[in-house]
Amino acid sequence: MFLLSDDLASLRRDLDAADSATAVLQARCEALGLPGGPRVRAWVEPCEGEVDEAVRGRLRAAPGEVLACRRVRLMWGDVALSRAINWYRPERLTADMRRRLSETDEPFGVVARPLGYRRVLRETQLVEAAGRAPSLHCRAVLETPDGEPLALVEEIYPGD
Secondary structure, three states: OOOOOOOHHHHHHHHHHOOOHHHHHHHHHHHHOOOOOOOOEEEEEOOOOOOOHHHHHHOOOOOOOOOEEEEEEEEEOOEEEEEEEEEEOHHHOOHHHHHHHHHOOOOHHHHHHHHOOEEEEEEEEEEOOOOOOOEEEEEEEEEOOOOOEEEEEEEEEOOO
């Protein structure tokens, strides 16, 4: 059961208008008074596979530039809100941000927020499969104020 929206269209509108998916989820959980808070946390899962050239291109990564991957389920208590894979340019983060991403359950958007990024939505799609609840798939690039890509994130709502 998707607890954050009467429908995925409403969630889509909120995500399309926001610079932080985490902030949207946090606000919805708080507004609904859901138990399990007080914050959205990232349940980190192993990243598998190599970064492909399409991702490198979207991030405008230089040849040989190291990209990092973080695959998570964003959680509110025991409720999975979304699943996401995030390819990012670690050298554009501070040492403390890189440490927090590797050692804590803080979502990427929370950790990187001081960089003042903006979320540039590339694609959203409502997916309906036979025998399954509908889901919302989003792809966005996070860009720093200088217009440089920081991360490419692919999200699926709900996260179960």
